Amino acid sequence: MARELLEALDQAGVRLTGPRRELAALIARRQGHFTAADLLADAEQRSLGIGRATVFRLLELLADQNLVERVDLPDGRHAYVPCEPSHHHHLVCVSCGAISEVDDCGIDAVTAEAARRSGFEIQSHRLELFGRCPRCQNVESRQ
Template identity: 40%
Template sequence: MQSTMTTNASSSPQPSLDTQAWLNSVRAAWQRTGLRITLPRMRVIETIASYRAPFSAEQLYADLCTHSETPGRATVYRTIEQLHASGWLARIHGPVGEEGYVPCHPGHLHHLVCTRCGAVTSFEGCDLDNLLNRVAAETGFSVEGHLLQLFGRCARCQAN
């Protein structure tokens, strides 16, 4: 089985993400917040938008190094952190411990991760209130948030 955190531009697309809309939204958000839109940052987000499966920071940097005018490693890492902190990137945890990122829109999202091709699909909504309340009552833990990822096979991989 291949690792779900290895990115390949030819992997299954993320059906819920319109790449151009994501790029335009990130640029607009950066303009609203006063973050400078530099050529190196644009190269980073354009490369991120081209991925069709979760990617690591090192994978992104390595892919950017194959072109001229490579952004610095610090720019790549800072851009990833800024995008993640503002909700434009989701951190995906693979079934065997690896970690990667996928572009998304800000909000409370959860993810389906294909264990065969690595495709990630976002979905909204979770009806976990009863479970979270029960766990909090049983443990005395004050739940402040949660992360939900489901692993399985996408429709495309099930058909093959």
């Protein structure tokens, strides 16, 4: 998956530098969401000597390319989720942080209805679903 990220960055016309390769690898080995601080900690732990600014800059780049999406967790923190560049939404497991992608199953009808009632011209929307993933449900029911 690190490869995909790098290819997409290459497509975007930016340089494939050492730090970017390393960060791409770190992102790839993470599952579910992660925060900028997580990435920074990973890099630090491996003594990669990557600066704070570089991490934020890469995340911004990836977000611009829709390779990563910013998700606002219920507790107010910001997390990032590596994902497909197409429009979709996320299901976030509140126990383990696993992420599942959801495509637009009917949300457009909801936004259209809201637009009709309110008179707003809707430009974008954000839907985030929080719950427990199948694995965490199993773990809990076994206890």
